[in-house]
Amino acid sequence: MFGGAHIVLVEDDPIIGASIVQRLEIENARVSWLRSAARAVPAIRSPRAAVDVVICDIRLPDGSGEEVFTTLCQTSTPPPFLFITGQGEIDQAVRLMRAGAADYITKPFEMGVFLDRLRLLISPRDEQALPPLLGISSAARQLEDLIARMAAGSGPVLVQGPPGTGKIRVAQRLHALSDRRAAPMAVVNLAREPDHAAALSAAVAATGEGTLVLVGAERLDAAAQTALLGWLRAGFAGRLVATCGPGLAGLRDAGGFRADLLAALSAGTIPIPPLRDRPGDAVWLTQEILSRQAAPPGGRLRLSALAEAALRAHDWPDNGRELRARVVQACALAQDGMLQPADLFPERRLGAALPTLAEGREAAERDLILAALERTRGQVGEAARQLNVSRTTLWEKMQKLGL
Ligand SMILES: Nc1ncnc2c1ncn2[C@@H]1O[C@H](COP(=O)(O)OP(=O)(O)OP(=O)(O)O)[C@@H](O)[C@H]1O
Numbered sequence: 001m002f003g004g005a006h007i008v009l010v011e012d013d014p015i016i017g018a019s020i021v022q023r024l025e026i027e028n029a030r031v032s033w034l035r036s037a038a039r040a041v042p043a044i045r046s047p048r049a050a051v052d053v054v055i056c057d058i059r060l061p062d063g064s065g066e067e068v069f070t071t072l073c074q075t076s077t078p079p080p081f082l083f084i085t086g087q088g089e090i091d092q093a094v095r096l097m098r099a100g101a102a103d104y105i106t107k108p109f110e111m112g113v114f115l116d117r118l119r120l121l122i123s124p125r126d127e128q129a130l131p132p133l134l135g136i137s138s139a140a141r142q143l144e145d146l147i148a149r150m151a152a153g154s155g156p157v158l159v160q161g162p163p164g165t166g167k168i169r170v171a172q173r174l175h176a177l178s179d180r181r182a183a184p185m186a187v188v189n190l191a192r193e194p195d196h197a198a199a200l201s202a203a204v205a206a207t208g209e210g211t212l213v214l215v216g217a218e219r220l221d222a223a224a225q226t227a228l229l230g231w232l233r234a235g236f237a238g239r240l241v242a243t244c245g246p247g248l249a250g251l252r253d254a255g256g257f258r259a260d261l262l263a264a265l266s267a268g269t270i271p272i273p274p275l276r277d278r279p280g281d282a283v284w285l286t287q288e289i290l291s292r293q294a295a296p297p298g299g300r301l302r303l304s305a306l307a308e309a310a311l312r313a314h315d316w317p318d319n320g321r322e323l324r325a326r327v328v329q330a331c332a333l334a335q336d337g338m339l340q341p342a343d344l345f346p347e348r349r350l351g352a353a354l355p356t357l358a359e360g361r362e363a364a365e366r367d368l369i370l371a372a373l374e375r376t377r378g379q380v381g382e383a384a385r386q387l388n389v390s391r392t393t394l395w396e397k398m399q400k401l402g403l
Pocket residue numbers: 133134135161162163164165166167168169170243285319320321322324
């Protein structure tokens with residue numbers, strides 16, 4: 001019935017808890033059973049696997065289910081909550097429904113009725129048992145819904161976001177969810193292709209009715225831009241998915257990208273926000289990467305509370321790519337089975353080396369360029385004038401710094 005869905009049960013009564021767990025497991029769910037409010041909050045906030053639904057008793061030994069729900073709401077959009085209430089607690093349950101909880105059921109209940117109510121809360125997307133792609137934040141969930149809806153279409157898609165946010169993963173998910181998934185998916189990384197028009201032409205032929213992924217659309221040279229527009233207008237049988245950084249509109253304004261091609265590409269846009277705006281996803285991605293690392297002899301590494309706070313606070317200029325590199329490095333540095341902030345950010349250890357002059361210059365340039373873009377509301381030409389450099393120089397620096 002539950003197709004591998006991950007259900008969190010917050011229940012202190014050993015008899016009720018055991019009978020619910022047993023029944024849910026028979027129905028093919030994965031259940032995490034927590035017996036107190038104090039354990040429930042962190043387990044739902046930073047789960048090892050995305051949570052599809054939470055079943056929560058209102059009365060807990062160290063607080064109430066309401067406190068668990070409202071604490072989670074302070075930092076994120078929690079998964080659907082089904083509350084279990086006693087006869088006298090219906091007012092509280094109604095209040096929680098108004099605050100966004102999904103449903104409640106009053107004790108004693110028939111197991112069949114309980115399972116039916118639970119099934120309604122597990123969305124069809126989750127029944128496909130697809131693992132989260134970008135994270136568990138509400139922004140990531142909304143993006144995944146958008147990807148699923150776009151997968152049903154056939155027009156070009158532009159996946160736009162800062163470096164290392166997983167744009168190629170999004171393109172792969174679009175292909176995997178579409179009815180083109182049995183056809184080929186060809187990837188052209190423009191940074192590695194000396195002759196863009198020739199690489200595109202070969203990929204168009206190889207794609208057939210499948211998906212053509214164009215990585216780094218802002219690099220597309222003028223001749224290849226014209227050729228690509230021609231293919232799209234002539235009714236290209238496959239589907240084009242292009243990835244790009246946040247500056248494609250600026251490049252168009254500076255005359256470096258065809259406006260008609262950009263309009264055609266951006267009819268369907270998937271904008272990926274930077275990781276620093278989704279701190280919960282940074283913790284989720286860390287847990288994901290840890291769970292895929294070979295476990296050291298003492299057992300799988302755990303994340304200390306300080307390390308979790310450091311992950312949430314970091315700026316992540318290189319997003320998921322940086323996070324992956326830091327976590328892999330931290331696994332080699334960690335001691336006593338626990339990841340600490342200094343394992344993830346060794347450059348912050350006392351006595352760590354100063355940044356090099358080149359790093360310092362790069363950081364100062366980044367700050368100045370960001371300030372100029374903010375002042376000119378993103379107008380590259382005007383920002384270049386204020387910084388006394390040419391538009392091309394500014395554009396190249398923005399590319400290099402991933403702005
Ligand atoms: N949500 C994520 N889950 C797992 N890995 C991720 C995620 N986001 C980024 N990564 C990792 O970061 C790296 C970059 O991913 P990907 O190539 O898809 O990003 P991108 O946005 O296309 O990057 P760029 O624009 O810099 O080329 C990969 O190693 C990928 O595994």
